[in-house]
Amino acid sequence: MNKRDILHEVYNKKLTDQQARDLVEQAYEANHIGKLTISAREYASMSFDEFTALTFHNLSFTDIAKLRYENWPYKCVTCDRNIIFGPNGTGWWIYRSQLIRGKLIRNALVCLKCADVLAGIFMKKKAIAFKKLHKKRKNKRRFVSK
Numbered sequence: 001m002n003k004r005d006i007l008h009e010v011y012n013k014k015l016t017d018q019q020a021r022d023l024v025e026q027a028y029e030a031n032h033i034g035k036l037t038i039s040a041r042e043y044a045s046m047s048f049d050e051f052t053a054l055t056f057h058n059l060s061f062t063d064i065a066k067l068r069y070e071n072w073p074y075k076c077v078t079c080d081r082n083i084i085f086g087p088n089g090t091g092w093w094i095y096r097s098q099l100i101r102g103k104l105i106r107n108a109l110v111c112l113k114c115a116d117v118l119a120g121i122f123m124k125k126k127a128i129a130f131k132k133l134h135k136k137r138k139n140k141r142r143f144v145s146k
């Protein structure tokens with residue numbers, strides 16, 4: 001298997017998302033059995049950040065190619081601070097779609113501080129919804145018992 005620039009090929013519509021996925025899976029397999037000496041990431045010519053977006057955040061090749069060639073964000077979409085990219089694709093979080101200040105943003109890259117806040121809001125909303133549900137049930141029970 002010769003190294004290729006998968007995202008470049010996807011961006012230029014020479015590969016579909018599924019074809020790209022199959023190729024990277026084949027590279028994984030080949031690397032696993034020792035037929036390929038480079039990693040699947042190296043085979044695909046993807047950076048650690050791009051590969052993290054693929055394997056950890058489940059973005060499509062098409063979306064990652066778009067990020068690479070059009071607007072890979074270096075600032076957090078929430079707080080506008082520069083994102084400090086860590087080694088091996090760390091230091092940031094990506095939401096495939098996220099409501100930020102009333103606007104639905106696709107592939108929203110955020111800093112870890114904001115990721116914590118967003119996760120906190122999500123958990124808070126869940127807790128409030130749970131409380132409401134619990135209250136309703138209590139009220140219902142009270143109503144039934146009267």
Ligand SMILES: [Zn+2]
Binds near residue numbers: 076078111115
């Ligand atoms: Zn932020």
